[in-house]
Amino acid sequence: MLLAVSGASGKTGWRVVQGALARGHQVRALLRPGSEVPPGLDGAELVRLELGDGPALAQALGGCQALVIATGARPGIDLTAPLRVDAWAVGSQIRACEAIGVNRVLLVSSLCSGLWWHALNLFGLILVVKRLGERALESSSLDWTIVRPGGLSESETGLDQEQMKYSKAGQQQDGRIPRRLVAQVCLDALETPLSQKRIIEITSKPAVEASDGPKNPKTDSTETGSTEAGNSKSCGAVITADSQAGLASWLTTNP
Numbered sequence: 057m058l059l060a061v062s063g064a065s066g067k068t069g070w071r072v073v074q075g076a077l078a079r080g081h082q083v084r085a086l087l088r089p090g091s092e093v094p095p096g097l098d099g100a101e102l103v104r105l106e107l108g109d110g111p112a113l114a115q116a117l118g119g120c121q122a123l124v125i126a127t128g129a130r131p132g133i134d135l136t137a138p139l140r141v142d143a144w145a146v147g148s149q150i151r152a153c154e155a156i157g158v159n160r161v162l163l164v165s166s167l168c169s170g171l172w173w174h175a176l177n178l179f180g181l182i183l184v185v186k187r188l189g190e191r192a193l194e195s196s197s198l199d200w201t202i203v204r205p206g207g208l209s210e211s212e213t214g215l216d217q218e219q220m221k222y223s224k225a226g227q228q229q230d231g232r233i234p235r236r237l238v239a240q241v242c243l244d245a246l247e248t249p250l251s252q253k254r255i256i257e258i259t260s261k262p263a264v265e266a267s268d269g270p271k272n273p274k275t276d277s278t279e280t281g282s283t284e285a286g287n288s289k290s291c292g293a294v295i296t297a298d299s300q301a302g303l304a305s306w307l308t309t310n311p
């Protein structure tokens with residue numbers, strides 16, 4: 057498929073681009089006019105534009121079958137950035153997709169999206185604002201998926217040993233995940249129709265740590281699921297990292 061990725065200069069975005077190319081997709085990487093181009097974009101078509109420029113955005117999305125939105129306000133002193141990027145720019149991308157018929161859209165959001173009482177909100181109420189972006193997508197006419205990762209890391213080692221924890225909205229509030237695995241889940245979700253109209257929270261742990269089990273089994277219910285996704289009805293099945301089938305299985309058993 058021809059896949060558009062916005063925020064492609066970002067640390068998750070370029071990994072989505074690289075992963076998509078490795079899966080044989082064509083990729084159109086959407087960048088700001090001043091974005092630095094990371095090496096991970098080699099092989100993608102680069103298009104520079106401001107996301108608020110509707111006609112340019114519509115032209116950039118022309119012919120694409122899907123869009124991954126990996127934009128996000130970069131931390132800084134401009135407290136309006138979250139509203140502009142995580143709500144308004146997401147809205148303009150949704151409108152452009154609706155206008156030109158790019159029906160499949162996946163948004164990289166965040167764990168705790170929508171929470172008011174959270175330290176991260178010191179940066180422009182970012183978690184509240186992210187929920188506005190999510191809601192705009194949910195109420196659109198598009199086939200959407202929202203992926204909410206935990207704290208992102210740059211780790212690139214031992215990823216095949218990581219165990220993923222998927223859950224529905226509002227089930228996980230902490231935990232981390234390497235950006236490479238977030239990119240993998242995004243691409244798996246795009247290839248999994250069951251992920252449409254779903255919010256998927258994701259974190260991961262190294263296999264050894266994950267197998268230690270819950271510190272408090274009575275309260276830590278997301279950790280008590282079977283390691284076999286197909287056996288778990290809990291809100292947060294623990295499954296192996298590299299499996300589209302695992303995501304599909306979790307989606308099936310947790311409708």
Ligand SMILES: NC(=O)c1ccc[n+]([C@@H]2O[C@H](COP(=O)([O-])OP(=O)(O)OC[C@H]3O[C@@H](n4cnc5c(N)ncnc54)[C@H](OP(=O)(O)O)[C@@H]3O)[C@@H](O)[C@H]2O)c1
Nearest residue numbers: 063064065066067068088091127128165166205206207208
């Ligand atoms: N950091 C975390 O721990 C964490 C945890 C959970 C979720 N998230 C979310 O996950 C997503 C990816 O995070 P990341 O840390 O991988 O991203 P990142 O490296 O910070 O990249 C952000 C991307 O958004 C683009 N962007 C920023 N402002 C923009 C604007 N006004 N117009 C157009 N593009 C703009 C950036 O472009 P430039 O290169 O031009 O700046 C860049 O491509 C974000 O939505 C983030 O909020 C982050």
